[in-house]
Amino acid sequence: xxxxxxxxxxxxxxxxxxxxxxxxxxxxxxxxxxxxxxxxxxxxxxxxxxxxxxxxxxxxxxxxxxxxxxxxxxxxxxxxxxxxxxxxxxxxxxxxxxxxxxxxxxxxxxxxxxxxxxxxxxxxxxxxxxxxxxxxxxxxxxxxxxxxxxxxxxxxxxxxxxxxxxxxxxxxxxxxxxxxxxxxxxxxxxxxxxxxxxxxxxxxxxxxxxxxxxxxxxxxxxxxxxxxxxxxxxxx
Amino acid sequence: xxxxxxxxxxxxxxxxxxxxxxxxxxxxxxxxxxxxxxxxxxxxxxxxxxxxxxxxxxxxxxxxxxxxxxxxxxxxxxxxxxxxxxxxxxxxxxxxxxxxxxxxxxxxxxxxxxxxxxxxxxxxxxxxxxxxxxxxxxxxxxxxxxxxxxxxxxxxxxxxxxxxxxxxxxxxxxxxxxxxxxxxxxxxxxxxxxxxxxxxxxxxxxxxxxxxxxxxxxxxxxxxxxxxxxxxxxxxxxxxxxxxxxxxxxxxxxxxxxxxxxxxxxxxxxxxxxxxxxxxxxxxxxxxxxxxxxxxxxxxxxxxxxxxxxxxxxxxxxxxxxxxxxxxxxxxxxxxxxxxxxxxxxxxxxxxxxxxxxxxxxxxxxxxxxxxxxxxxxxxxxxxxxxxxxxxxxxxxxxxxxxxxxxxx
Numbered sequence: 065x066x067x068x069x070x071x072x073x074x075x076x077x078x079x080x081x082x083x084x085x086x087x088x089x090x091x092x093x094x095x096x097x098x099x100x101x102x103x104x105x106x107x108x109x110x111x112x113x114x115x116x117x118x119x120x121x122x123x124x125x126x127x128x129x130x131x132x133x134x135x136x137x138x139x140x141x142x143x144x145x146x147x148x149x150x151x152x153x154x155x156x157x158x159x160x161x162x163x164x165x166x167x168x169x170x171x172x173x174x175x176x177x178x179x180x181x182x183x184x185x186x187x188x189x190x191x192x193x194x195x196x197x198x199x200x201x202x203x204x205x206x207x208x209x210x211x212x213x214x215x216x217x218x219x220x221x222x223x224x225x226x227x228x229x230x231x232x233x234x235x236x237x238x239x240x241x242x243x244x245x246x247x248x249x250x251x252x253x254x255x256x257x258x259x260x261x262x263x264x265x266x267x268x269x270x271x272x273x274x275x276x277x278x279x280x281x282x283x284x285x286x287x288x289x290x291x292x293x294x295x296x297x298x299x300x
Numbered sequence: 301x302x303x304x305x306x307x308x309x310x311x312x313x314x315x316x317x318x319x320x321x322x323x324x325x326x327x328x329x330x331x332x333x334x335x336x337x338x339x340x341x342x343x344x345x346x347x348x349x350x351x352x353x354x355x356x357x358x359x360x361x362x363x364x365x366x367x368x369x370x371x372x373x374x375x376x377x378x379x380x381x382x383x384x385x386x387x388x389x390x391x392x393x394x395x396x397x398x399x400x401x402x403x404x405x406x407x408x409x410x411x412x413x414x415x416x417x418x419x420x421x422x423x424x425x426x427x428x429x430x431x432x433x434x435x436x437x438x439x440x441x442x443x444x445x446x447x448x449x450x451x452x453x454x455x456x457x458x459x460x461x462x463x464x465x466x467x468x469x470x471x472x473x474x475x476x477x478x479x480x481x482x483x484x485x486x487x488x489x490x491x492x493x494x495x496x497x498x499x500x501x502x503x504x505x506x507x508x509x510x511x512x513x514x515x516x517x518x519x520x521x522x523x524x525x526x527x528x529x530x531x532x533x534x535x536x537x538x539x540x541x542x543x544x545x546x547x548x549x550x551x552x553x554x555x556x557x558x559x560x561x562x563x564x565x566x567x568x569x570x571x572x573x574x575x576x577x578x579x580x581x582x583x584x585x586x587x588x589x590x591x592x593x594x595x596x597x598x599x600x601x602x603x604x605x606x607x608x609x610x611x612x613x614x615x616x617x618x619x620x621x622x623x624x625x626x627x628x629x630x631x632x633x634x635x636x637x638x639x640x641x642x643x644x645x646x647x648x649x650x651x652x653x654x655x656x657x658x659x660x661x662x663x664x665x666x667x668x669x670x671x672x673x674x675x676x677x678x679x680x681x682x683x684x685x686x687x688x689x690x691x692x693x694x695x696x697x698x699x700x701x702x703x704x705x706x707x708x709x
Contacts, residue, residue, distance in 0.1 A: 077320060081694040084476040084483040105705050117681060124640065135636070184448070184610070184633060188473030190485065193698050196708045197323050217316025 066205050069246035073238075075201040075212055077220040078227060080116060080192035082109070088186040091178050092137065095187055096168045104157040105191040108230070111151060111160065113192065115261065116222045126262060129164060129187075136181040142171040150262075151226060155233045196223070206247055209239075210277045218266035225261070225269070239273065252276055304351070304493045306358045312492050313686045321686060324693040325359035327709050331696065332415035333363040334437075338378070338424035340367055345421050345444055351491055352689060359689075361696075364415070368407040368425045373399050378424045381458075384451030385423070397457050404428060413437055417696055426461045438699040442469040444488075446612035447477070466699060471613055472634055484695055487637070488613045489688040490622060490679070496591035497622055500599055508596025512584060515550060519602035519662055522552040524594055524619075527567040530610040531555075532630070535651045537574055539607065540581050542655035547662050554584040554597055598623050603661055603668060607654055608632055618683045621645070621675030626668040628657050638683065644675035 085106060089095035099107075110128040125131045125147040134143035145167045154160040172178075181187070199220060201212035213221075224238035236257055244253035255276045261269050310318045335353060337345050349365050356363040370378075377396035384390050404427025411428065413435035420428055421442045432439050441462055447455070447470070455477070462468060462479065469484045470476045476483040490497055506516070514520055521543070525531035533553055540551040553571065555564075568583070575581040586593060598604060604620035604627050611633030618638055620627050627645035629635045639645040646657040661668040681687075701707045 077323065079320060079324065079690065079694050081691065081698050082485040084470060084473045084485050086476055086478040086483065088473070124643075135631075184474055185631075186474070188476075190473060191705070193694075193704070194706045195324075195694055195697055196706065197327065199319075199323065215316075217314075217320055219316075219320065 066207065067247045067249075069204050069242070071242075071246055072202045072204045073209060073242045073246070075199045075203075075216050075220050076196055076223050077199050077217060078116070078194050078196045078223040079219060080109070080113065080194055082113075083191050083193060085189045085191060087189040089189075090186050091180045092133075092139075092142075092168060092172060092175070093178055096165065096172065098189060099161070099165055099168065102189055103191055104161065106189045107157050107161050107164070109190055109192040111149070112222075112226060115151075115226050115266065116219050117266075132181070132187045136185045136187075137179045139171065139179065142167065145171075152229060152235065155229055155235060157230065194227075206243070206249070206252075206277050209243075210274045213270060213274055213277075218270070221266055221270055221273075243277075252279075303354065306355055308493065309355070309686050312680070313684065314680060317681070317686065317690065321359070321690050321693065324690065324697065325356075325361065328693060328696055329360040331361050331417065333361055333417045333419065333696070334413065334415045335363065335365045335419050335421065336368065336411075336425050336428060337365075337421035338368055338370065338375075340365075347494065348491070348685070348688075349421075351494075351685065352692075355689065356692075359693075366411065368403070368411075368428070370403045370407075370424070374403040374424075381423050381451075381454050382445060384454040385445050385447050387446075387449040387451070390451070392451060392453055400457070401427060405430070417699060419692075420465075423458050426458055429461050429464045432464060438466045439464075440467050440469060440695065440699070441465045442486075443475065444471065445475075446471070447475045448472075448612075466702070467695065469695070474633075475612075484691075486688060486691040486695075487634070487683060488615055488618075489683050489685050490615060490618050491685045492622065494591065496595050497619060498595065500595055504592075505596050505599045508593055509600050511593070512552070512582065512597070514552070514582070514600060518580075519547065519549040520552060520600055521549060521603045521605060521658060522554065522597055522601040523605040523607065524554045524597065524616045525606070525608070527555045527564040527571065529563075529567055530608060532607045532609050533567060533571045534574065535607050535609075535654070536605060537571060537581060538651040539605070539654040539658065540578075542652065543658050543662070544580065546659055548580075549602075549662065550580045550582060552582045552584060552597060552601070554586055554594065556586050556588065556590070594619075595623075598625060601625055602665075603628060603658055605654065605658075606630065606635065607648070607651075608635065611635055614638065617645075618679055621672075622679045622683075624669075624672035624676045626661055626671035627675065628654055628661070638675075638678065640674075640678065642671075644671055644678050 087098055089098055114126045130143045130147035133139050133146060149163060199216055201216060203209045203212050228238040240253035240257045243249050256273055259272055335349055339346050353363050353365045377399045380390050380392060380396060384392055408428050408431050413431050415437050418437040419440045419442055420426060422444055429439055463481060465481055467482045467484055469486050471488050509516060523536050536553055572583055598620050604625040606614055606617050606629040608630045613634035617627050617629055617635055621638060621644055627639050628648055629639050631647040631649060639647055641647045648654045648657055
């Protein structure tokens with residue numbers, strides 16, 4: 065028998081308007097000063113924004129700090145450490161900031177030279193204004209949930225999967241939370257929470273969540289990213 | 301410009317992104333918006349407004365577009381401002397500032413601003429902000445110019461006006477300044493239905509190939525750029541020489557010839573001199589309004605280059621990616637946002653690097669094909685006109701909630 069939730073799940077979506085702070089860093093000494101003092105919404109933006117967008121390069125560092133350190137300062141070790149920060153482990157931005165600062169300070173303690181980014185390739189601190197809107201999708205059952213998830217955009221997926229951790233201050237996502245509490249499916253909830261979004265696209269993440277809800281085994285990665293893109297294009 | 305409807309964009313934009321536009325527009329039904337710039341004809345801004353104003357109205361906003369009036373002296377002054385903001389050395393006089401102020405004063409007296417939102421485009425009409433106190437509107441200044449290294453006096457002159465706006469929009473982080481008002485970033489975008497980007501038939505592409513006497517049995521590597529040292533035309537020629545040692549191919553450098561640009565003429569002369577007698581390095585001088593030919597050239601190409609040494613955003617890269625071409629480009633300005641190294645193209649830092657990567661792609665065409673597919677999807681997601689419209693809708697919504705970083709509507 066299909067379990068019906070007492071409290072329906074409403075899909076929301078979030079869009080970000082990007083604001084330029086005018087603050088920029090030429091090298092890591094500038095960078096760390098700003099990192100320590102800059103508005104936490106900047107930290108949130110640079111760590112999270114790539115998850116809101118459709119990406120074609122899974123495996124590429126997902127946060128802007130790691131990318132800048134790798135591509136423009138060519139400090140591979142620090143870039144690797146910064147990239148290793150897993151957003152799912154943080155439920156508040158100040159702890160996240162402290163971790164970033166720790167990695168950069170460690171690096172500066174042993175750095176033999178301070179590399180400077182080329183002109184025009186400085187790190188520009190940005191921040192996002194999040195605009196949250198309810199979508200028209202409200203669901204009561206697991207079937208309705210997967211059907212709606214198929215239709216909503218990746219920014220809705222982002223809102224419920226990533227943003228929820230910081231919003232709710234707990235180490236889970238909205239989907240797992242609702243599926244566990246309202247549908248009594250703890251196993252699915254745990255599996256969804258364990259998905260690794262770092263090396264797959266958001267569309268692949270969505271398909272994996274749907275497959276878990278349908279208790280199907282999918283081999284999305286085996287099909288290759290190009291086939292996946294063609295599939296999406298074909299579906300339009 | 302043929303009228304293109306929202307439903308046409310719905311066919312091209314990813315469905316979820318299109319739905320989001322509808323969702324945001326739903327919250328702005330009936331809002332009155334006025335766009336103001338200096339001309340209805342010519343230039344990227346007018347082209348964009350011709351397209352988006354009817355689309356915003358179709359979405360349920362009530363948007364108007366007006367232009368300011370000015371004399372030749374005014375437009376000479378604002379052209380000088382434009383070049384000076386780009387960092388070019390031009391003579392700026394006090395008289396120019398005076399004319400700029402006077403023409404803005406005259407226009408301000410003639411125009412009304414009773415809308416909810418007013419968006420002023422570029423420096424020409426920036427002084428209309430003097431009407432803010434007599435208007436209920438939120439005022440936004442949209443800067444379409446690369447202001448990374450502006451002429452200090454010109455910037456100071458504009459700043460006195462800009463700081464009075466409720467918000468400003470810049471195309472890249474490096475163009476923004478330290479200002480007391482919010483500076484929103486909206487990347488430039490291309491219109492997939494514009495003559496420069498619309499899908500061409502094979503016959504149309506062949507007609508362009510024939511017009512410029514280009515072969516159909518050899519790879520074609522193209523760069524579309526002004527004749528400007530910062531676009532590295534000489535570097536493109538040097539790249540050609542290195543690639544030509546291994547591959548029978550044709551390079552095309554296609555650019556516009558502006559009669560009032562002495563530096564451009566000098567660059568063109570030097571390039572022509574170096575490439576003299578080399579039949580497979582083609583220099584094409586395109587007249588204004590060559591959008592169809594540019595479209596055809598890009599689509600006829602195997603690889604597109606943009607070996608710039610300095611770049612604003614690099615919309616020619618966006619155009620090429622949209623046409624599913626692998627792009628070999630300098631890692632400068634806005635190019636790395638578009639060319640994700642080894643995914644949508646390859647970033648290079650030297651002539652040797654460019655030649656090496658082109659040889660790699662000529663030997664491995666399937667890699668280029670895959671990059672082309674990724675590039676097309678990358679642009680679909682991030683650099684189409686619809687994304688630009690979404691950003692405007694977000695900005696319009698945020699103007700109703702100043703200072704809030706999370707807005708629930």
